Amino acid sequence: MRDQLTVAMKQAMKNKAKRRLTTIRLILAAIKDRDIAARTDKHAIEDEDAVVLEILSKMIKQRKESLVVYEEAGRMELAQQEQAEMDIISEFQPRQMPEEEIMQAVKKAIEETNASGLKDIGKIMALLKGKYAGKMDFSRASAVARSELS
Missing domain, CATH: 1.10.10.410 (Arc Repressor Mutant, subunit A)
Known part of the structure; x- marks a missing residue:
């Protein structure tokens, strides 16, 4: 999963896709924060992919909440930005169950x-x-x- 994100980041750099690059960097930063917290808490990370998927789900949930707030406040530009980030993050998640x-x-x-x-x-x-x-x-x-x- 991490390798997939790293490859996607390099591809975004090559394509000069700023929004995509920024979002992927946010994902990688969140994963790194989790790694550091796990190291200091001395908790062993069981399934690395499961941890990454949990982080992605959390990030999508945060963006959904922000999207609602921005739409209610009439801040459509920020709402579109949150939606774009959600779409990019969703690409790295497996298909959700029907x-x-x-x-x-x-x-x-x-x-x-x-x-x-x-x-x-x-x-x-x-x-x-x-x-x-x-x-x-x-x-x-x-x-x-x-x-x-x-």
Whole structure:
């Protein structure tokens, strides 16, 4: 994943794509910050790609929130900038699961954890995050789990 980002950064430099280059540098900086934090906290990084996917998801979530704020404030230029960054970051994420697959995965997780009520949402989400990191919209999965358990 890191190699893919580095290659994309070099390509953006060659193509003089400033917006793309800036966004990729932001991604790499966030990854480096996470690496430094992991080193000082003495936490071993289990699956490097999963960590990178988590960072990408977090960055997209931040941009979605900013996009809404900018649109509400009438700052369309900044909203377009956030949307462009979201599009670039999304290119490095795997395809997100469609709604039907999310529903099936949640139902399977409910069966595997023997969940019986809303108090078991944490168990379900932990199982899903372990299996589908970076591939699933967990806010959507949580909503599906809540509707299944209530």
